Amino acid sequence: MPYYRAVGELPRKRHVQFRRPDGGLYAEELMGEEGFSSDSSLLYHRHLPTAIVKAEAVTPVGDTRLEPNLPLSPRHFRTTELASAGDLVSGRILLAGNGDVRLSYATSDQPSELYRNSMGDECVYVQEGTARFESTYGVIEAGPGDYVVIPTGTIHRWVPRGRVNVLAIEAAGHIRPPKRYLSQYGQFLEHAPYCERDLRAPAEPLLAEGEEVPVLVRTRGGLTRLVYRNHPFDVVGWDGYLYPYAFNIDDFEPIVKKTHAPPPVHQTFEGPGFVICSFCPRPLDFHPESVPIPYNHHNVDSDEFMFYVGGDYSARRGSGIDVGSISLHPAGFTHGPQPGAVEAVIDAVARGVTTTSEMAVMVDTFRPLDLGQGALACEDPGYAWTWSR
Ligand SMILES: [Fe+2]
Numbered sequence: 001m002p003y004y005r006a007v008g009e010l011p012r013k014r015h016v017q018f019r020r021p022d023g024g025l026y027a028e029e030l031m032g033e034e035g036f037s038s039d040s041s042l043l044y045h046r047h048l049p050t051a052i053v054k055a056e057a058v059t060p061v062g063d064t065r066l067e068p069n070l071p072l073s074p075r076h077f078r079t080t081e082l083a084s085a086g087d088l089v090s091g092r093i094l095l096a097g098n099g100d101v102r103l104s105y106a107t108s109d110q111p112s113e114l115y116r117n118s119m120g121d122e123c124v125y126v127q128e129g130t131a132r133f134e135s136t137y138g139v140i141e142a143g144p145g146d147y148v149v150i151p152t153g154t155i156h157r158w159v160p161r162g163r164v165n166v167l168a169i170e171a172a173g174h175i176r177p178p179k180r181y182l183s184q185y186g187q188f189l190e191h192a193p194y195c196e197r198d199l200r201a202p203a204e205p206l207l208a209e210g211e212e213v214p215v216l217v218r219t220r221g222g223l224t225r226l227v228y229r230n231h232p233f234d235v236v237g238w239d240g241y242l243y244p245y246a247f248n249i250d251d252f253e254p255i256v257k258k259t260h261a262p263p264p265v266h267q268t269f270e271g272p273g274f275v276i277c278s279f280c281p282r283p284l285d286f287h288p289e290s291v292p293i294p295y296n297h298h299n300v301d302s303d304e305f306m307f308y309v310g311g312d313y314s315a316r317r318g319s320g321i322d323v324g325s326i327s328l329h330p331a332g333f334t335h336g337p338q339p340g341a342v343e344a345v346i347d348a349v350a351r352g353v354t355t356t357s358e359m360a361v362m363v364d365t366f367r368p369l370d371l372g373q374g375a376l377a378c379e380d381p382g383y384a385w386t387w388s389r
Pocket of ligand 1 (some may be wrong): 297304329333
């Protein structure tokens with residue numbers, strides 16, 4: 001996180017005695033990244049955060065097999081055909097992944113159990129529905145268009161209000177705003193497409209009572225259920241730079257050029273081996289002879305995974321792409337607008353159209369994405385040939 005935040009009760013100095021009303025000591029915990037050489041927070045627990053009473057191995061549910069994108073093809077997956085079994089964590093359907101990131105879809109109206117992903121940060125994009133995100137840091141109310149960024153190791157759970165559809169981006173490291181948007185000390189610069197005021201984080205502690213509370217822990221070795229003696233939501237205060245936060249795609253301020261701009265202008269977050277971009281409604285390029293949709297392009301170092309979350313994608317008309325679709329355009333393949341789309345948009349501009357309503361979330365990976373069984377189950381098999389029709 002790029003800035004300091006303090007929530008709840010804190011002692012005046014760090015690492016000094018901090019006492020409960022009954023005279024006992026609160027238990028201080030430092031959560032820090034990169035060997036405590038990067039962002040961290042100090043949390044003050046009512047109970048020992050170390051007190052576990054049981055550990056049991058858990059067999060993963062769902063099919064986590066991945067296979068190479070061979071023969072190499074552009075792909076189209078229809079998430080509207082997928083049905084999760086479980087909650088927004090256990091019900092994740094693996095669509096694609098590599099050593100850096102896993103991309104899953106989930107749809108559920110069930111609360112998840114307490115969960116700690118100790119393999120990396122998560123960025124959960126809420127496509128539809130609303131949910132209460134509860135964590136040791138407090139609550140975030142999440143709704144359509146929210147990216148919820150969850151630091152590694154944050155104990156949390158999702159409580160949907162009705163059905164919620166999400167794209168879960170699970171990193172093997174940390175997800176942060178792009179460096180080029182930030183000053184050397186971490187403040188968002190004026191040219192950045194969003195800033196601190198757009199980020200929503202817990203505002204007050206979340207306290208819950210309970211004994212023998214299970215927490216599902218994901219590590220590189222697998223899944224474990226640790227049973228805590230006391231409920232982990234026992235933090236009376238915390239401060240630091242490390243905490244979960246939400247950013248809504250509607251708060252992204254698109255950067256527009258006179259002629260068509262490539263995807264880096266849409267970048268929202270970066271992670272190790274990938275970037276996350278937001279394609280938002282914006283004015284069309286305004287050069288009098290502009291072609292205001294993408295040129296054919298070959299992102300030679302990346303696979304482009306694009307989730308179409310709303311609006312109208314005129315560049316893709318005739319491809320079968322619709323809201324809820326995901327396209328995967330891999331390195332090794334040049335992609336671009338469907339046949340006739342360039343002429344159609346030039347005609348539209350001539351008729352007075354000045355804006356595009358497209359909305360999409362794109363994950364560009366720097367290593368090839370392998371395909372999950374969930375993606376193959378909802379694949380449109382004719383997509384690869386749609387540019388030749
Ligand atoms: Fe592209």
